[in-house]
Amino acid sequence: xxxxxxxxTVAIEAATDSAASAAGGVLESSTPSALRWILGGxxxxxxxxxxxxxxxxxxxxxxxxxxxxPAAKVxxxxxxxxSSTVTALIGxxxxxxxxxxxxxxxxxxxxxxxxxxxxxxIFLVTLGTRTSLPGVAAFYLLLWFAANIYLGAxxxxxxxxxxxxxxxxxxxxxxxxxxxxxxxxVNFVARVSQETGYxxxxxxxxxxxALLVTCARESSAVRPGPAKAPPRTAGAGGTWARSIESLxxxxxxxxxxxxxxxxxxxxxxxxxxxxxFYLLQDYIGSKNLPQHSPAVAISVLTVFxxxxxMIATAIAGWLADRFxxxxxxxxxxxxGVAFALLVPxxxxxxxxxxxxxxxxxxxxxxxxxxxxxxxxVVLPQKESAGRDMGIMNMAHITQLVAPGIAGAxxxxxxxxxxxxxxxxxxxxxxxxxxxxxxxR
Numbered sequence: 001x002x003x004x005x006x007x008x009t010v011a012i013e014a015a016t017d018s019a020a021s022a023a024g025g026v027l028e029s030s031t032p033s034a035l036r037w038i039l040g041g042x043x044x045x046x047x048x049x050x051x052x053x054x055x056x057x058x059x060x061x062x063x064x065x066x067x068x069x070p071a072a073k074v075x076x077x078x079x080x081x082x083s084s085t086v087t088a089l090i091g092x093x094x095x096x097x098x099x100x101x102x103x104x105x106x107x108x109x110x111x112x113x114x115x116x117x118x119x120x121x122i123f124l125v126t127l128g129t130r131t132s133l134p135g136v137a138a139f140y141l142l143l144w145f146a147a148n149i150y151l152g153a154x155x156x157x158x159x160x161x162x163x164x165x166x167x168x169x170x171x172x173x174x175x176x177x178x179x180x181x182x183x184x185x186v187n188f189v190a191r192v193s194q195e196t197g198y199x200x201x202x203x204x205x206x207x208x209x210a211l212l213v214t215c216a217r218e219s220s221a222v223r224p225g226p227a228k229a230p231p232r233t234a235g236a237g238g239t240w241a242r243s244i245e246s247l248x249x250x251x252x253x254x255x256x257x258x259x260x261x262x263x264x265x266x267x268x269x270x271x272x273x274x275x276x277f278y279l280l281q282d283y284i285g286s287k288n289l290p291q292h293s294p295a296v297a298i299s300v301l302t303v304f305x306x307x308x309x310m311i312a313t314a315i316a317g318w319l320a321d322r323f324x325x326x327x328x329x330x331x332x333x334x335x336g337v338a339f340a341l342l343v344p345x346x347x348x349x350x351x352x353x354x355x356x357x358x359x360x361x362x363x364x365x366x367x368x369x370x371x372x373x374x375x376x377v378v379l380p381q382k383e384s385a386g387r388d389m390g391i392m393n394m395a396h397i398t399q400l401v402a403p404g405i406a407g408a409x410x411x412x413x414x415x416x417x418x419x420x421x422x423x424x425x426x427x428x429x430x431x432x433x434x435x436x437x438x439x440r
Contacts, residue, residue, distance in 0.1 A: 034216070038161050039173045041212030045113075045154060046174045048208040050181025052120065052147055054273065055189045055201050057081075058182075059295055060128075061140065062277040064194060068133050074278065078407025080137055081274065085401050087145040091116075093391070095152020107218030109160070112153035117209040119146040121202035128198030159376050161218075171376075172313050175369030179309035179361065183302050190299040254378040254436045255392075261436075262371060263395040264429030265334050268341070268422035269364060270402035275410065275418065276301075280353070283415035288350045297350075301357045308361025313369040326374040327436050329366060334430030336363035338423040345419040378438055 065080065066073045095112055102108045123143040130136045155174075162170040188204070189197030250256050272279075280286075280294040289297040316329060340359035344352050375392050409417040 046177025
């Protein structure tokens with residue numbers, strides 16, 4: 001499958017040059033051709049997922065909220081994002097945990113990917129027609145519920161179908177989908193009408209999901225034989241006990257450090273993303289932006305960020321596998337993100353934003369391209385990989401709580417406070433990663 005990037009094509013070929021199999025049949029197919037299609041499908045669907053997240057979060061929703069009530073835009077956006085946290089959290093857990101327990105001819109992940117993509121597409125199109133804050137809020141909650149089910153079912157594919165010694169490259173492929181998704185999503189919607197933007201993103205998500213499930217078909221999932229029955233629990237008490245057991249992964253110190261480090265670095269990223277529209281408009285100043293438009297400015301900055309991200313992604317996964325130093329790369333780049341944040345804090349200008357976005361793309365791109373590989377190694381139990389990846393993906397909940405935190409900071413201290421707080425969060429995230437013992 002052509003990737004549109006020579007370096008990434010080489011990386012995919014390198015990931016498929018040997019037929020590796022996983023214990024217990026975790027890896028469904030180990031032929032080079034099958035692995036190429038799996039990695040290509042992961043790249044496409046990750047791109048679409050992050051096009052959805054960022055096209056909506058960076059441009060469509062801020063513009064929609066501003067149209068409804070310009071005077072209260074900051075507070076309304078914070079309220080809207082914070083209220084969606086619960087549905088997103090549930091969606092992440094549902095996507096991973098229930099796909100672990102799904103059996104049949106279509107496999108474990110495929111049914112949830114198809115259903116959640118279809119639901120998200122419906123909610124996207126409907127959201128684009130809402131003209132009141134309650135209407136926007138209702139479909140925004142539903143959209144993030146469906147989109148996070150999708151993410152919860154998508155990420156365990158790395159554990160299910162990719163050999164462990166090639167997960168650095170697989171993580172890079174997924175990591176490449178993030179900047180491509182941001183670039184495509186932002187540019188899809190920056191120069192079209194609101195309703196057209198939502199429709200384009202919905203169609204993109206449906207098309208890439210169809211590509212993954214048809215060209216990289218998942219094997220049928222057979223229900224395992226009877227296992228020793230757990231202690232009997234009844235009624236609500238049993239449900240509560242199972243919920244507590246689902247969090248048992250946090251008994252692993254390395255899992256906990258990886259989760260907290262990921263949550264903090266994603267908090268840094270998402271606090272910036274959530275208010276970038278208003279930050280450029282009010283902090284940098286519309287008169288200093290290309291065409292005096294924050295939407296156009298975001299699309300331009302995304303090009304710089306993506307260029308740095310793609311350069312980093314093209315080599316980071318390969319280097320992490322080659323030298324077996326996943327923790328070192330992730331930890332250093334977390335701290336590198338913090339130093340990049342100094343630029344707009346010290347130089348709140350358009351050119352300062354260009355420098356910042358380029359450096360941020362390099363450091364965060366390297367981080368994100370290796371992070372999934374590191375996480376796949378610290379999972380406590382391979383048989384519950386979907387559940388544990390779903391728990392780990394709860395770190396993405398920062399995408400939804402970040403606007404609330406950022407909004408409070410802006411209202412109390414001004415836009416500059418965002419950079420100071422995100423810089424601190426990134427440094428703490430890097431420190432926590434360095435405390436992981438089971439990964440070099």
